[in-house]
Amino acid sequence: MIKQQYVTDYIKLYKTGKIKLNKERVMLIKYLEKYVLSDDSLYFNEKQINDCINYGNKWFFPIQPFQKFLIAFIFLYHKNNDRRYYKEFLWLMGRGAGKNGLISVVGNFLISELNGIRNYNGSIIANSEEQAITSIAEIKDVVDRNETLIKAFHATSTFIKSRKTKSILKYRTSNGNTKDGLRDGFVIFDEVHQYPDNRNVKVHISGLGKKPNSRVFYIGSDGYVREGFLDNKKAIAMKVLNGEVKPDLMFPFICKLDDESQIDDPDNWEYANPMLSKPITGYAIDLFEEIKEDYDALLIDPSGREEFVTKRMNLPLDDLERSVAPYEQIKATNRALPDLVGKECIGAVDFASVRDFIGCALTFKDKDTYPSLFHSFAMKPFVDKYYGYSRKDARDLKKVVAPIADWVERGDLEVMDGGTVDIDRIVQWFVDKRDEYLIKKVVIDNYLAMTLKKKFEEAGFEVDTIKRPTAIHHLLSSTVEIGFEHNKFIWGDVPIMRWYTQNTLVKIDRNGYKTYEKKEDIRRKTDGFQAFLYTLYRIDEIEDIDISGALDNFAELDF
Template sequence: MAESLVETPVTQRAFDWVDGILSGRIPACKRIRQACERFRRDLTRAGTDQFPYVFDAEASEHMCAFMETLPHIEGAWAARGDTLELLGWQAFLIGQIGGWRHMLSGLRRFRTAYVEVPRKNGKSTLLAGVGLYFLGADGEPGAKVYSAAASTHQARIVFDAARVMALTGEFDGTGLDELLGLTVEEHKIKTPDPAAVFQPIASQTKSKDGKNPHCAIVDELHEHDKRDVWDSMASALGAREHPLLIAITTAGYNTGGICFEQRKYVQSLLEGTRENDRYLGLIFEADEGDEPGDPATWEKANPSLNAAKSIEYMQDEWEKATASPAAMGEFLRKHLDIWTSVGAAALDMEAWRASEDATLRLSDFAGRKGYLGVDLATRHDPASVTLVIPDEGDPGKGPLRVFSWHFLPEKVVDAPGNEHLWGWKKDGFVHTTPGAELDLRIVEALVLQLAGLGDGSWGWGDLPALDIEMVIYDALFASQMAAAWEAAGLTAVELRSRASNLNEPFNKLIAAVEDRRLINDGNPVLTWMAGNTLLKQVQGGDYIYPAKLVPEDKIDGIVALINALWPLIQVAEDTGAQDRRNSFFMSLGA
């Protein structure tokens, strides 16, 4: 490998960067060290039966060298007529995409690449170059390249950068468009191959389906509230021999979206808990516990610091961040790649995610005391059921285990734009009934089954029975269902969704999350709803209640969870069972 790298200087730059990261000479976060360690491990096992890929330095250099012929299009570099010079991290990314090949077929190893890197690190310029390479220099017949984003404006950022590069770039006095035979139009870049094209597409563009991409570029994936663009591009890759789906994004706040889903997947690959040799992932971020105002932290999270991004710029941004909580959240997301909640967020999502435990099994709690919270809907909003299992030794202050179930009509889940719901349905996190209106009997049966009073209908037969002390529900849609629960012997309590009723259990939820005592089973639907939950205060009063920013941000599962927590704030330490039950009902009239 060392001999082959003598004539591949940009690829050697990538190897030197890896050496610098792993030796500690270059500051780096945990995730980047893991990515470099993964690369080193892959080199040691390359070309084996278990790992049939080899690193082709010449193929790596071909893509890297092409990138370095492209012109800068903005700022002082463009004014001087400079071409791109890949930094170590950029050479590492591009070299891995271009260099790893199957040892027999010669086809590229990586089909998907996910990169998180803070703002102003040159990501859009890099993506534009990747798009031009796959369009004209990769040798793919009928190459189709798409710059895909949540909006037309965002999709055009990468496309327009590629367009300007194609129009202004040159090599040895010959224009790049002439060298590659490009026809540069306002909305398309074409090649002499009539089937090849580079164009932008957006989430709202119906024509995003039916594509056959050789390269799909997704810019700022965190801005995608829905998963339609990512899923449509990913599913369309199958017709190509070695396509690429690549996303480069900053951090966001929607921890229930497609971006955070991919981030968690990359984390699992880097940690070694999952294996996928076709997926490349890089996450540049501040590590937990790092001081956000420390320039050493800035250097770890921003690999282009002192190049594309100046230290003076970071100092100015930090000064702005210290002026207000909103500005601080923006700084953490955009400059340190830290996922934060938006607006007057109610729940500490870092603490929430740290308290996820996917190994929780409901069967391990059979017979345990529990409380059920129910929030019902029949059309567009989800119906949700949450189960809270308090600690046996200390119900008030010990760990609270939480399980949840979420329901929607099948027609809503299958509607265009609700691909995230469809994905959760496929994975068993959203349950549906046929038609446009939810059949609430599925919820009624679930509650009875959890209380040991069911008949196994609606597919709930495998659920264990618990000692359900109480079912707490909002009155809307629930009167007939509550009567059925009462008739079966359950204590069902109506808790109207008003601030005076929700204030105390909502505060308990917030405190339990911050103390990391609320252990949830990792249900992504409930996590999404937790991230959507804002804290509102009654005007002129001290009561708080949960709210959402926009109608699409569902919080029904959190409302159900607040309902389930309500009995725990009613329990008086010195009362017996009957007094405790009486206090429940007396408090409703307060």
């Protein structure tokens, strides 16, 4: 068996119950003991390990036990040729675990005279310049504050250069043009969850073979891209941990919750964030309080749960598509509407085609709730074809996608006989409602905008056109989730609106942004819910006031 003090210490912390490790790190320890630490043909370079840790302790911050553990394996070598054992390192941890800080220490050390390799250049790669420059800026700040380091490094806002080894650490963006012909000794890929595939990665690591003991670091927290580059790396990591591939293929250090149910016990958070292993001091105390504030905020705003679980707890969502709200919350909209006569409201219209459904909505403010009125139109040829509207036995069928006749009978839906929508009838609905309510404006999307806008303006309405409806969805996601969670939406008994809402799917993209789309393109319509979203987009422009009394007094004046 080969031994290294920091490795031994970290494993002992787990085995004596002083720290908690998630399933993947428990597997890592078993794998290391079986395949790596048992291999007497390997050795740890104690000088490099201690020099790197001491460098970090002196100039950056106190190096934690898990960070010492990670640093040790960077400097693990074969005895016969002094060639490094691991080329690839995968470090995945919850947000705030100090990944960037550690990589600043390691990157700065690798180019330094302490490492002593001439022209051992490094690149830090990220999707955005802001992210890529993080470690360069941190190293520059450390160098600028210390006269000793100023003599050792030339530090700018774009690169750090060792005056003695001539090694340079630069930042690059993953879509930059300066990729080919690199002669790096090591490459660091930051926030790897954002990479959809390995195309840009391959370009950046193509020059690594030109330098001895080249290394690649993949660091970050998990994200919303499924079956992309990171998922592929995690699959390889599991093969390594299970002993299914060469043991030196990758060093995988993955910190995450084992199960979402663990989220509600703060003692479990160290599964995802090793910085929170006890005893916590200094930075870790502030970090815990920050995470606790994020967690407590979920009671008020549940829309942040995906972000919290995915980024803070490093537990990715397998299903990036889900319903807008649980059906019980959708049903809770079926409450009696308050008296809305004379109140201000925002109107909206949505239809994706002139040949199927049109949704109309009026939304008001009433104390801390948002009451709404709805009406829909549908084209007869469409509802005949897809819902059997004209069939006499339609109501007797066991499986009816949409009970059109029932909704028509209730007065919530009008069926138009023509093949395409009669826009004048839509506008007339708002004109009729204007007799009772003060419609501040009508929001429409860009589809048929010119025609709709003209018709509404001729009828005396202010019109607000949304050019890209999906662009507002993420802005509204918090309002929508809070509204359903805390029963702020009051719709009355309008079954077609509950149908629209159940048909709506929340999709989460690679950046965590949410859009509201259809669960099924043809039969599962969402027009009424989309119209409701449009009203929420401008709801802050109205006041919770009743002007009907003022209008009555005005009407009684004798001019």
